[in-house]
Amino acid sequence: MGSQLLTPAERRHQWRRRLTPYMFLLPALLIFGIFMLYPIIASLQLSFESQLNPNSGFSLDNYRRLFGDTVFRKALINTVFLLVFQVPLQLGLAMVLAVLLNSAVLKFRTAFRLIYFLPAITALFAVALIFRLLLNDEKGLINYVLNGLGVQPVPWLTNAWPAKFSLVMAITWRWTGYNMVIYLASLQSIPTELYEAAELDGAGAWAKFWAITVPMMRPTILLTTVLSTIGTLQIFDEPYLLTRSGPSNETLSMATLLYRTAFQNAEFNYASAIAYAMVLIIAVFSLLQFRIAQRGED
Amino acid sequence: MAKTKLSDELVPKPFVSRFQRGAIYLLLVVGAFLSLFPFYYMFVQASQPSSEVLRFPPHLWFGSAAWSNIQGLFANGFGRSLFNSAFIAVVYASLSVFIASLAGYAFAKFRFRGRSILFGMFLLVLMIPYHVTAVPLFQLMAKITLFGDPTWISSYQAVILPALANPFGIFLMRQSMQSLPDDLLDAARIDGAGEWRVFTSVALPTMRPTLAALAIYSFMFQWNSFFWPLIIMRDKAMETLPVRINALVGLSIIDYGQLMMGTALTTLPIMMIFIAFQRQFISGALAGAVKG
Numbered sequence: 001m002g003s004q005l006l007t008p009a010e011r012r013h014q015w016r017r018r019l020t021p022y023m024f025l026l027p028a029l030l031i032f033g034i035f036m037l038y039p040i041i042a043s044l045q046l047s048f049e050s051q052l053n054p055n056s057g058f059s060l061d062n063y064r065r066l067f068g069d070t071v072f073r074k075a076l077i078n079t080v081f082l083l084v085f086q087v088p089l090q091l092g093l094a095m096v097l098a099v100l101l102n103s104a105v106l107k108f109r110t111a112f113r114l115i116y117f118l119p120a121i122t123a124l125f126a127v128a129l130i131f132r133l134l135l136n137d138e139k140g141l142i143n144y145v146l147n148g149l150g151v152q153p154v155p156w157l158t159n160a161w162p163a164k165f166s167l168v169m170a171i172t173w174r175w176t177g178y179n180m181v182i183y184l185a186s187l188q189s190i191p192t193e194l195y196e197a198a199e200l201d202g203a204g205a206w207a208k209f210w211a212i213t214v215p216m217m218r219p220t221i222l223l224t225t226v227l228s229t230i231g232t233l234q235i236f237d238e239p240y241l242l243t244r245s246g247p248s249n250e251t252l253s254m255a256t257l258l259y260r261t262a263f264q265n266a267e268f269n270y271a272s273a274i275a276y277a278m279v280l281i282i283a284v285f286s287l288l289q290f291r292i293a294q295r296g297e298d
Numbered sequence: 299m300a301k302t303k304l305s306d307e308l309v310p311k312p313f314v315s316r317f318q319r320g321a322i323y324l325l326l327v328v329g330a331f332l333s334l335f336p337f338y339y340m341f342v343q344a345s346q347p348s349s350e351v352l353r354f355p356p357h358l359w360f361g362s363a364a365w366s367n368i369q370g371l372f373a374n375g376f377g378r379s380l381f382n383s384a385f386i387a388v389v390y391a392s393l394s395v396f397i398a399s400l401a402g403y404a405f406a407k408f409r410f411r412g413r414s415i416l417f418g419m420f421l422l423v424l425m426i427p428y429h430v431t432a433v434p435l436f437q438l439m440a441k442i443t444l445f446g447d448p449t450w451i452s453s454y455q456a457v458i459l460p461a462l463a464n465p466f467g468i469f470l471m472r473q474s475m476q477s478l479p480d481d482l483l484d485a486a487r488i489d490g491a492g493e494w495r496v497f498t499s500v501a502l503p504t505m506r507p508t509l510a511a512l513a514i515y516s517f518m519f520q521w522n523s524f525f526w527p528l529i530i531m532r533d534k535a536m537e538t539l540p541v542r543i544n545a546l547v548g549l550s551i552i553d554y555g556q557l558m559m560g561t562a563l564t565t566l567p568i569m570m571i572f573i574a575f576q577r578q579f580i581s582g583a584l585a586g587a588v589k590g
Contacts, residue, residue, distance in 0.1 A: 020493045021408035025416065028401035032463040036423055039431035039438070046433060097329055100322045114576060115330045118337065121572045121579065123522035125540045126561045129547070130336045133343060133554070139352040141339065177333060185584050234427045237524050241547065255429050255525075263529055268433045275430040282427060 047272035054269060062273035072274065074249050075257040076281070078164070078239075082253070083232045083285075086168045091224055093172065094179035099209065101180070102187045113184065116177035124174065128241035131170040132157070135242075160250035163243045167251055170238055175231075179224050186220040187213065222293045226286050233282050254278050337565075344559040351554035367559035376560060378535055379542040382454075383521055383564075386538060390458045391517040395509055398464055402471025403501055407483065417472070420465040428461075432529060435460055439530060452533035457526065461519075467512050474508040475501065511578040518568055539564045 006014065050059040066072055101112055119127070134141050135156035143153040156162045194212050203211065214221070236255035243251040245260075254274065262271035343351050346361035404410075405417050439450040450456045478501055486500045487493075502509070524540040531537050537545065543560045546552065572579050 017493075018410070021404040021410040021413075023493075024400045024404035024408075024497070027397045028420075028463040028468060029416070030463075031397065031459065032420070032423075035435065035438075035460040036431060036463065037419075039434035040423070040426060042434035042437075043430050097326070100326055103322070112326055112330060113580075114573070115333050117580065118569070118572070119333060121518060121568050122337075122565055123524070123540060123568070125522075125524045125543065126340075126565050127336075129543070129557065129561050130340050133351070133558070134336065134339065136352055139354045139356065141356045144355055173332070173336065181580055182584060230425070230427075234429060236429070241544065255427075258429055258432070259525070259529070262433050263436075268437070271433055272430075275427070275433070278427050279430060282425070286425065 043272045043275055046269050047276050049269050051267055051269040062270050065270065066273050066277060071249060071252070072254075072257060072277070075252045075254045076277075078249075078251060079233055079235065079253045081164060082167060082171070082235065083229060085164075086171050086232060087225065087228045089168065090172045090176050090228060091179055091221070093176045094183055094224075095221075097176070097180045098183035098187055099213070102184060103205075113181060116180050118177065119174050120178035120181075122174065124237035125241055127170055127174050128238050131166065131173075132242055135166050135169075157243055158247055160247060163247060163251050167238055167242060170242055171232070171235070175228065179228070182220060182224055183217065186217050190216045218293065222289065226289050229285050229289065230282055233278065233285065254281075337569075340558055340562050340565070343554065344562040346555050346558075348553040348555040351558065363555055364559065367555045368563075370553065370556045371560050371563070374542075374546070374556070375534060375537075376539075376542060376563075379537050379539050380563075382531075382536060383539040386454055386457050387517045387520040389454070390462065390520040391513045393458070394462050394464050394467055394516045395513045397462060398467030398471045398512060399475075399502065399505065399509065400497075401463070401468045402473075402475050403497055405468070405472040406475035407478065407480070407501070420463075420468050424465045424469075429525070431460065432526065435526075436529060452531050452536040454536075456530045457520075457523075457538070460526065464516065467516065470508065470512055471505070474505060478504060507578070507581075510575070511581050514571060514575055514578050517571075521564075521568060 047062055048058055048060070050056055050061040051065075052061070053059075097116065101109060135143075137143065137153070137155050137158055140156065142156065147153055154162050156166045190213065194216070195208055198208050198212060234255050235253045236259065239245050239251045239253045239256050240259070245252040245256050255278070258271050258274045258278070261267050261274060342357060342360055344367060345364040346357055347363035347366070350357060350361055350363075401420075405413065436451075439453075439456045442450045444450075483496050483500060486496045491499070522540070523538075524544070527538045527541050528544065531541050534542075534545075539560070543557065543564065546557050546560065
């Protein structure tokens, strides 16, 4: 349509049509620009200004300090430790539950799905506080049960390794059902004919799982892995409330260190460097997982 | 990936014997017990007087202090926090759903310059941890003096605004707006409806299920949120529920009965909404994962 053939009224109309999508986007763009994009950029800038002389221009001080900071290293190791234990545990359990629920239970499937999903709607702070009671060293229910079974009580929240394990437990409780629901939906989209064909070839349940279910669910498995990884690398509420990052920083996470640095020690520049280290680490882990998934496909 | 119609019986029955089926049921029931028990324990402890919560052996049945724990909480400013949380979550959910549907509509139903770059920008931010924004946002809120407030620290808008343009919501709305037939929109335009009318009276009404799912998701996100309100709500009168309860944990003498009652009262509304709108909840969770 040549615009020179249009009357002024038609041209005005065309202008308005062209402008329309931007008007619809305007509120989102304004808020996004001011409250997300600006802080993301400002934070990067802050991280390159020295904590001690903030107005001395570009400086790598914060990053230099970060490399030598044993507390940051501890937070990083703790967070990666959580990741390595908790992501496979939680996704493995979710897969087992989804497959079981999909294979045998026909009557109560909706009820089971509801029950398993319930922890996933609970506030993280609530999960942390409930587990704080359950895991109380002297008077918690879990130690009471262990005691009844003749097992020595475990110092769940006051000893390094048990405290890490307590976090894994609370997180697994919170997220397994969520991932199970995702897996269940994905399982149901696998064509039944595939299983029927495999059965004709004499494949058992185990063989079918590895030959059909896992390859068909690869995109979903990858996605849940990346999502849980990103989530765990950012973990804050659980270590902050369940273990209070203790004992002696043994359950300090990167996000709790960021909070402490920025809002308890008021070191805004150094905290921004910690934040960007988190961005980088998350990007590396996500990329790594996509790479591994791709290699598996060949 | 090939898709077939969902069926309830995917794996033919003969391959699961009666014994296997029994074992599977047993495992699933144990799992369900583990899933539910912490909730039960929370309610039991919420009904105990503080001195009885950490008792050995632990109580496994309800106590008689539920009402006095509630009274104690409300004497401690819980009512105000309840109002703050509810107000913030409702305003946030309504506004963010509205903004996401506007943006989703633009991305799904218009071709315009910069469309893919802008959409890509929203998606990219999904990958960046929101903790990165905390420091500059805090500094920003300390500087703004709009609307007569001395600063925006400890204000409702400081909690509501930052996550209002929710990339996940925009993504979700775009996905479902794409299924809207262009003919339907054009028919309304030919009938003389302006772009705004087309959006509000043709596009939006057909999106009700997605809007409901997103509203519930957004309400829950804000109601449960802890990190940012903990940072920005420094005035006791402005604390949301999680922040108020965290303050109770920090006291030198912790009243565990009240603490658990506070936790239970914060969890209960979400549980009730979940049971009433189970389908929307789960489709919200799946939209983020399966469709992506």
